[in-house]
Amino acid sequence: MKYVVIVLVAFFFICCSKSTFNPEWTKETAPPNYTARFETSKGNFDIEVTRAWSPQAADRLHQLLTHSFYDNQYFYRVVPNFVVQFGNIDTIVYKKWEKFKVPDEPVLKSNLKGYVSFARDGKETRGNDLFINLKDNVRLDTVSPKDVRGYPVLGYVTNGMDVVEKLYSGYGNKTMDVYDSLSANRKKYLQLFPKMDSIKKAYIIKNK
Numbered sequence: 001m002k003y004v005v006i007v008l009v010a011f012f013f014i015c016c017s018k019s020t021f022n023p024e025w026t027k028e029t030a031p032p033n034y035t036a037r038f039e040t041s042k043g044n045f046d047i048e049v050t051r052a053w054s055p056q057a058a059d060r061l062h063q064l065l066t067h068s069f070y071d072n073q074y075f076y077r078v079v080p081n082f083v084v085q086f087g088n089i090d091t092i093v094y095k096k097w098e099k100f101k102v103p104d105e106p107v108l109k110s111n112l113k114g115y116v117s118f119a120r121d122g123k124e125t126r127g128n129d130l131f132i133n134l135k136d137n138v139r140l141d142t143v144s145p146k147d148v149r150g151y152p153v154l155g156y157v158t159n160g161m162d163v164v165e166k167l168y169s170g171y172g173n174k175t176m177d178v179y180d181s182l183s184a185n186r187k188k189y190l191q192l193f194p195k196m197d198s199i200k201k202a203y204i205i206k207n208k
Contacts, residue, residue, distance in 0.1 A: 021096035030062035033208040039200045045160025054152040070202035078169040087129035102126035107150035111140040114157040122146035
């Protein structure tokens with residue numbers, strides 16, 4: 001009898017536990033406008049997204065937020081007077097989403113202070129990592145890394161830009177020097193950079 005109870009409990013846990021990824025999520029379409037809140041170790045900030053600016057990117061961000069992708073993650077790149085960058089350093093979760101890239105799109109809005117874009121490294125490489133401009137980075141509208149022109153903006157910080165500007169920036173680009181080799185070892189990465197600020201929770205607060 002005890003064995004049966006254990007099996008039933010295990011089955012219930014497996015069936016009811018939240019899945020870390022479902023490919024069908026990548027087919028979800030975002031509303032024309034939505035606002036996301038990021039609760040961080042320094043306070044909260046909100047990002048308003050306009051789908052018309054970069055439809056594929058807006059869809060992806062909505063998908064990621066809906067399925068808690070950024071919860072308990074880190075601002076792993078904060079370069080003063082340039083950008084704040086963040087994503088997910090949980091390798092298991094990241095790699096599942098990473099298989100579904102965001103198609104390239106034209107730049108329709110400028111990378112001004114407070115505006116948000118997906119990072120990328122060549123053709124069809126936008127995926128899950130976002131950056132917030134800490135100043136007017138107009139050159140990012142036309143720069144062509146590996147023959148892809150510019151970084152398409154999808155939204156901007158409407159509240160809490162002061163919070164974004166307070167995120168720990170003492171490491172600068174040093175975190176990127178070992179990111180590829182250590183991102184799979186989250187514990188060691190955090191030991192090297194213990195002052196990184198974090199995202200406690202990120203979620204949609206308004207759909208329009």
